[in-house]
Amino acid sequence: xxxxxxxxxxxxxxxxxxxxxxxxxxxxxxxxxxxxxxxxxxxxxxxxxxxxxxxxxxxxxxxxxxxxxxxxxxxxxxxxxxxxxxxxxxxxxxxxxxxxxxxxxxxxxxxxxxxxxxxxxxxxxxxxxxxxxxxxxxxxxxxxxxxxxxxxxxxxxxxxxxxxxxxxxxxxxxxxxxxxxxxxxxxxxxxxxxxxxxxxxxxxxxxxxxxxxxxxxxxxxxxxxxxxxxxxxxxxxxxxxxxxxxxxxxxxxxxxxxxxxxxxxxxxxxxxxxxxxxxxxxxxxxxxxxxxxxxxx
Amino acid sequence: xxxxxxxxxxxxxxxxxxxxxxxxxxxxxxxxxxxxxxxxxxxxxxxxxxxxxxxxxxxxxxxxxxxxxxxxxxxxxxxxxxxxxxxxxxxxxxxxxxxxxxxxxxxxxxxxxxxxxxxxxxxxxxxxxxxxxxxxxxxxxxxxxxxxxxxxxxxxxxxxxxxxxxxxxxxxxxxxxxxxxxxxxxxxxxxxxxxxxxxxxxxxxxxxxxxxxxxxxxxxxxxxxxxxxxxxxxxxxxxxxxxxxxxxxxxxxxxxxxxxxxxxxxxxxxxxxxxxxxxxxx
Numbered sequence: 001x002x003x004x005x006x007x008x009x010x011x012x013x014x015x016x017x018x019x020x021x022x023x024x025x026x027x028x029x030x031x032x033x034x035x036x037x038x039x040x041x042x043x044x045x046x047x048x049x050x051x052x053x054x055x056x057x058x059x060x061x062x063x064x065x066x067x068x069x070x071x072x073x074x075x076x077x078x079x080x081x082x083x084x085x086x087x088x089x090x091x092x093x094x095x096x097x098x099x100x101x102x103x104x105x106x107x108x109x110x111x112x113x114x115x116x117x118x119x120x121x122x123x124x125x126x127x128x129x130x131x132x133x134x135x136x137x138x139x140x141x142x143x144x145x146x147x148x149x150x151x152x153x154x155x156x157x158x159x160x161x162x163x164x165x166x167x168x169x170x171x172x173x174x175x176x177x178x179x180x181x182x183x184x185x186x187x188x189x190x191x192x193x194x195x196x197x198x199x200x201x202x203x204x205x206x207x208x209x210x211x212x213x214x215x216x217x218x219x220x221x222x223x224x225x226x227x228x229x230x231x232x233x234x235x236x237x238x239x240x241x242x243x244x245x246x247x248x249x250x251x252x253x254x255x256x257x258x259x260x261x262x263x264x265x266x267x268x269x270x271x272x273x274x275x276x277x278x279x280x281x282x283x284x285x286x287x288x289x290x291x292x293x294x295x296x297x
Numbered sequence: 298x299x300x301x302x303x304x305x306x307x308x309x310x311x312x313x314x315x316x317x318x319x320x321x322x323x324x325x326x327x328x329x330x331x332x333x334x335x336x337x338x339x340x341x342x343x344x345x346x347x348x349x350x351x352x353x354x355x356x357x358x359x360x361x362x363x364x365x366x367x368x369x370x371x372x373x374x375x376x377x378x379x380x381x382x383x384x385x386x387x388x389x390x391x392x393x394x395x396x397x398x399x400x401x402x403x404x405x406x407x408x409x410x411x412x413x414x415x416x417x418x419x420x421x422x423x424x425x426x427x428x429x430x431x432x433x434x435x436x437x438x439x440x441x442x443x444x445x446x447x448x449x450x451x452x453x454x455x456x457x458x459x460x461x462x463x464x465x466x467x468x469x470x471x472x473x474x475x476x477x478x479x480x481x482x483x484x485x486x487x488x489x490x491x492x493x494x495x496x497x498x499x500x501x502x503x504x505x506x507x508x509x510x511x512x513x514x515x516x517x518x519x520x521x522x523x524x525x526x527x528x529x530x531x532x533x534x535x536x537x538x539x540x541x542x543x544x545x546x547x548x549x550x551x552x553x554x555x556x557x558x559x560x561x562x563x564x565x566x567x568x569x570x571x572x573x574x575x576x577x578x579x
Binding site: 011012015018019026027029031033044048093094097102112114120126129134135140171238253266274280284 | 312315316318319322323325326327329330332333336344345348390391393394396397398401402403404409412413416419420421422423424425426427428429430431433446447449450453454457482486507510511513514529532533536543546547550553554557558561562565568569
């Protein structure tokens with residue numbers, strides 16, 4: 001009997017075995033490896049020997065003084081700031097508009113969610129073509145409506161490149177925020193609005209005292225996910241500017257990639273990954289704390 | 298009566314303004330895609346001068362050229378192959394595991410489950426660096442199987458979570474009845490759990506298909522032979538080499554985006570539901 005039970009339990013393990021195996025090899029092992037590699041100097045080609053390649057915390061010390069790295073962090077922060085304000089405001093405005101009983105609401109919903117399902121490579125390359133300095137549609141239009149003084153090589157101009165990338169990131173992302181916010185708005189019971197209307201509340205008063213408080217958890221969720229997602233953006237940048245001109249559109253992940261692929265500094269790349277992961281954790285920690293604090297207030 | 302008319306006009310005005318705004322944003326969403334398709338139909342000469350959205354003499358032959366000479370036919374088949382294999386792998390592996398986490402008893406069950414959950418919560422940017430090292434060590438670089446396993450792992454945690462929550466809601470009586478009828482645990486999984494979980498599996502299939510089809514970074518790190526590359530990688534290679542052949546590039550991009558757009562339009566209800574579910578999980 002006991003033998004049978006052991007056999008059953010062992011068979012039960014077989015159900016999770018494939019998942020655990022793949023997960024251990026492709027997630028847990030790299031997770032552990034990122035920490036050991038971050039303490040080493042290694043070009044990715046020579047035989048790796050921990051004792052020989054070990055350099056202590058030197059990668060991290062260098063990283064703290066790496067101006068390009070912190071510049072990349074600031075640039076990701078800039079894109080995030082634009083996404084948090086501009087993109088989310090647009091998403092909220094559209095969600096509020098579609099939450100009313102409006103004709104064709106579903107068509108708008110389908111259209112707004114189209115950019116998020118497209119790949120970053122396609123989106124980046126389409127917009128690169130529109131932004132093109134010589135043959136791009138944007139410059140052509142600007143010339144035609146008499147704003148030729150604005151004409152510039154958008155993605156090669158250090159003053160405009162980062163903002164252009166941020167705008168496209170918002171273009172790709174606002175539909176996602178819109179869907180989540182709309183789903184949140186639709187959970188608010190209609191009776192609350194009707195009761196407020198009977199009491200003579202204006203639209204703004206209804207928004208302030210019904211919509212805002214009930215939507216607070218959704219706002220927090222969307223803002224946390226916007227920050228985490230935008231800070232880690234990089235494929236869009238690879239396809240639009242590849243970090244250029246100079247280092248003006250570099251973000252942390254493109255720096256990690258450059259350390260690994262361009263300069264073959266695998267250890268340094270890992271230390272960048274850890275540093276960036278820690279920053280992300282800290283940001284989400286602060287946001288969660290903040291949201292708890294706001295709930296109490 | 299006058300009040301009523303005034304109210305109606307006001308409402309009409311308000312709705313029109315809202316519609317106009319929504320339509321402007323919609324055009325903003327659709328226009329770049331139309332421009333992409335339009336550009337793909339211009340010739341190598343007219344693409345730099347013809348600024349009409351849709352050219353008078355559309356060059357449908359560009360698609361043939363992109364498909365054959367541009368290599369997008371090959372990339373397309375590769376993408377299709379990876380999407381199908383990865384998604385089937387994920388469905389089988391994650392449903393087996395989710396079924397065990399929800400229905401079977403074994404020591405350490407919760408620890409294993411929280412391990413998968415934790416992977417969804419902790420951001421690990423740059424994990425592709427050690428992953429690449431590992432792939433080199435295992436001789437999985439520049440192989441199809443390496444990429445497939447890698448992508449299965451990417452979708453695993455989310456899929457296990459979605460399926461487990463679904464299996465948890467399944468009535469236990471059904472399972473007991475099947476067991477009395479002499480069904481093995483594997484039989485219950487295959488004959489009962491999987492068919493019942495169809496809505497949850499639909500979410501997983503859609504979510505992971507989009508993910509695999511649009512994936513870029515692992516495809517870049519793992520593949521060095523063109524014959525193995527999927528579409529996203531192929532696009533970047535093409536624009537690097539044929540820097541001025543914009544019409545063929547746009548044709549390649551249309552080939553890349555069209556299946557996604559079609560699947561999206563057909564399945565939009567499920568996709569939007571799936572994304573909302575995904576966010577609540579995350």
